Amino acid sequence: EAGVTQFPSHSVIEKGQTVTLRCDPISGHDNLYWYRRVMGKEIKFLLHFVKESKQDESGMPNNRFLAERTGGTYSTLKVQPAELEDSGVYFCASSQDRVTTAIYEQYFGPGTRLTVT
Amino acid sequence: AQSVSQHNHHVILSEAASLELGCNYSYGGTVNLFWYVQYPGQHLQLLLKYFSGDPLVKGIKGFEAEFIKSKFSFNLRKPSVQWSDTAEYFCAVIISSNTGKLIFGQGTTLQVKP
Numbered sequence: 001e002a003g004v005t006q007f008p009s010h011s012v013i014e015k016g017q018t019v020t021l022r023c024d025p026i027s028g029h030d031n032l033y034w035y036r037r038v039m040g041k042e043i044k045f046l047l048h049f050v051k052e053s054k055q056d057e058s059g060m061p062n063n064r065f066l067a068e069r070t071g072g073t074y075s076t077l078k079v080q081p082a083e084l085e086d087s088g089v090y091f092c093a094s095s096q097d098r099v100t101t102a103i104y105e106q107y108f109g110p111g112t113r114l115t116v117t
Numbered sequence: 118a119q120s121v122s123q124h125n126h127h128v129i130l131s132e133a134a135s136l137e138l139g140c141n142y143s144y145g146g147t148v149n150l151f152w153y154v155q156y157p158g159q160h161l162q163l164l165l166k167y168f169s170g171d172p173l174v175k176g177i178k179g180f181e182a183e184f185i186k187s188k189f190s191f192n193l194r195k196p197s198v199q200w201s202d203t204a205e206y207f208c209a210v211i212i213s214s215n216t217g218k219l220i221f222g223q224g225t226t227l228q229v230k231p
Contacts, residue, residue: 003160031217042121043207043221056216091161095217104149104168104211106219108161 002026004109006092012115018080021112025074025094031055032075033095033106034067038088046090049075061086082116089113119144123208123222130198131230138193138225140208149211150191151219152182156204164206167191178202200231 005024013019025032034046046065047057051072060067064083069075079086093106124139142148152164165176172184182193191208208222 033218035219035221042223043209043219045218045220048216048218050216056218059218093161093219104151104217105163105166106217107163108153110160 004092004094004107006090006109006112008112009110010113010115012117013082014117015084016081018078019082019114021077021079021090021114023075023077023092023109025092026107029094029096029107030072031095031097031106032069033093034075034077035091035093036088037091037111038085043091046077079114082114084116087114087116119210119212119220121208121210121220121222123206123225125225126223127226127228129228129230132200133197134229136193136195136198136202136227138206138208138227140191140193140222141189142191142208142210142220143189144210144212146212150182150184151209151211152176152180152191152193153207153209153221154204155207161207164193198227198229200229203227203229 007022011019030051032049035043037043045059047067048055049069052069066078089111091111092109095106121142150167153161154164155161165174167174167184175181180195184191206225209219
């Protein structure tokens with residue numbers, strides 16, 4: 001079974017540019033999460049999809065961040081325009097259905113390291 | 118706001134030493150508790166989890182953790198560490214009334230000297 005994949009693994013962009021991060025969850029996983037770790041800080045929740053619907057986007061920093069999950073499969077996270085403080089590692093995770101505690105067992109991708117200069 | 122606190126940011130041990138990493142959370146309700154590990158160059162992996170039942174849980178690679186509700190703690194232990202345990206360890210909680218959002222501690226980097 002393939003794990004959670006993320007693309008790109010590393011992105012370096014200039015302040016003001018746009019970047020789109022992609023996450024492919026484990027096949028069949030309805031839940032998809034985005035997290036971010038800014039250097040020196042803890043990993044913080046950004047948002048949660050259930051299939052194609054945003055279930056919780058309370059962690060999104062501001063309206064420069066836009067997440068989508070068209071068709072309930074892969075997800076993209078766009079940052080436009082990027083600012084210096086957006087630098088960090090962006091993790092994606094997925095988990096199975098909501099009926100059982102399987103929702104709580106999240107499988108993480110390798111992360112995308114974003115550097116804004 | 119709910120939070121998770123890990124007591125040590127950086128721990129250095131020699132092989133065969135015992136390990137205990139502290140973790141406390143701030144939430145008075147029901148929680149689900151996790152320890153994740155990130156080995157160098159690899160992605161976050163689940164080490165162990167506690168949902169209910171026996172408060173002493175065993176995970177992979179000889180790790181265990183004890184949930185002490187009265188202390189709001191979920192400390193990670195291993196009797197004898199190996200060089201291959203060098204990694205960053207994260208304590209995390211899910212509040213049951215939530216959507217499955219993980220709240221992480223700051224992480225503890227463990228360096229095991231051979």
